[in-house]
Amino acid sequence: MSTLRINVILFGIGNVGSTLINQVIESQKFFLEKRNIDLRFPIITNSTLAFFEKEGVKNQWEANFAQSAIPFRIEDIIEYVKEQQFENLIAVDATASSEIVNSYIPLIQNGFNIVTANKKANTLDLNFYNELRENLKVFDKTFLYETNVGAGLPVVQTINDLHFSGEKITKIRGVFSGSLSYIFNRFSSEETTFSKILADAEKNGYTEPDSREDLSGNDVARKLLILAREIEQKFEFSDIKIASLLLPELNEQHSKAQYAINKTLFDKPFNIAKITQAQNHVLRYVGELDVITQKLEVKLISVPKSTALGQLKGADNLIEIYTKSYGEIPIVIQGAGAGKEVTARGVLTDILKIADKIKIQEAVFQ
Structure with a gap:
């Protein structure tokens, strides 16, 4: 041959x-x-x-x-x-x-x-x-x-295979960002400030050179849009409701230098979000496509520690695919979602x- x-x-x-x-x-x-x-x-x-x-x-x-x-x-x-x-x-x-x-x-x-x-x-x-x-x-x-x-995770292929084998996908939800996974996994399990963990994420190369790109939610939104279109949903980027993690005084309108020196402003609001959630719950930043209601959202949610999302570690990605055949139990794909x-x-x-x-x-x- x-x-x-x-x-x-x-x-x-x-x-x-x-x-x-x-x-x-x-x-x-x-x-x-x-x-x-x-x-x-x-x-x-x-x-x-x-x-x-x-x-x-x-x-x-x-x-x-x-x-x-x-x-x-x-x-x-x-x-x-x-x-x-x-x-x-x-x-x-x-x-x-x-x-x-x-x-x-x-x-x-x-x-x-x-x-x-x-x-x-x-x-x-x-x-x-x-x-x-x-x-x-x-x-x-x-x-x-x-x-x-x-x-390197087989997410696109799996969703494509399910859809084109006639399976009805009803919902896709997950943590699609390695940097935000790392930040919230640590923030949920450690008594450390949000700004300190963000600084570590930047130092370890988990975030973009300007971490506002990660915190804006746009990267998660792009990934969600790719998967929505993979199952022939006719969405545009502007259809996605993005709840950015940036604050008015720490958004893209300020210089990188101003942003760098004011990161401690994140600490209070995120600490409030952490201490006011239900017991044994943790914060996760997710993208979610609901095919039934035709909603695309990127947002910070609170989930029980005992769930697959709640048990996430390191900088792992985790994607849940809900389908008609599998009912309430999602197909879960998890693993390293970033790295050269x-x-x-x-x-x-x-x-x-x-x-x-x-x-x-x-x-x-x-």
Whole structure:
């Protein structure tokens, strides 16, 4: 059986992108022996520069990138892969860039499958969302984004499989943010101030560089919207009711410096929320889609310690999926929902799924 060469064009060499390359290099021999798949990175880019690999120079990407990367446009990449007659193309988006998302459709039209860790494409307006999927059908390409929700956890796939097997999903609820999971898990179990735990979360790299992005609830809302659309609910981002954790004097209208010195203002309101809840209850920041009432909400809730949400530890994510068949007992998916290693591994799993699909298509046409 001949080896299938997969050409991965990687956009973004930050934490996730560089970890992905290293995971592939580490497992290259394994993929060749076990799956007959040769994963290659002929083009690697950051936001402004691209490195075009010369045949025969493998696995020295960091040194090569520093020496030989040149400014690029998406058109240059499309032209290059045509000139080189590269087949089995997968564009991997390991950025948070809107510009690359705008290039998804031209890439699909020029023979690329897409794997993304970038949530933007699935949370833009429904017109773009639908146009992207129309192009995937017309050009018979695949778009995978398992890491959009829960990093390496099989959340998107599970919800998709349930929905398209005819199962009626009635509700999806969960803790979708690793940073907010860490903050409230500690705040519920320790006699420590909210601002001290927030500072620890920032120091440990759990939050975005500006933690207001986490506390605003927008990231949780994006993940909830992705799952709602996965079961063909026609929601826009503006339909989500978001109860932000930010205070009027600590919101996005103030400078980062003002925010940094005033974080102790969080302590009083959160302490009140903690001591006024029912006994043996804990605070959790959740996203919730109720399909029956057509409500999408992101909010702080109080749950019994004895529940799955109440027992959450560390920075874990936990997603509950309620369905008609399972009734009141939800399907629960829990585990690490953040981190460059698990996210890169999730991206790699999506790449290998597309490689397997290409292999099947090739076998059919032979």
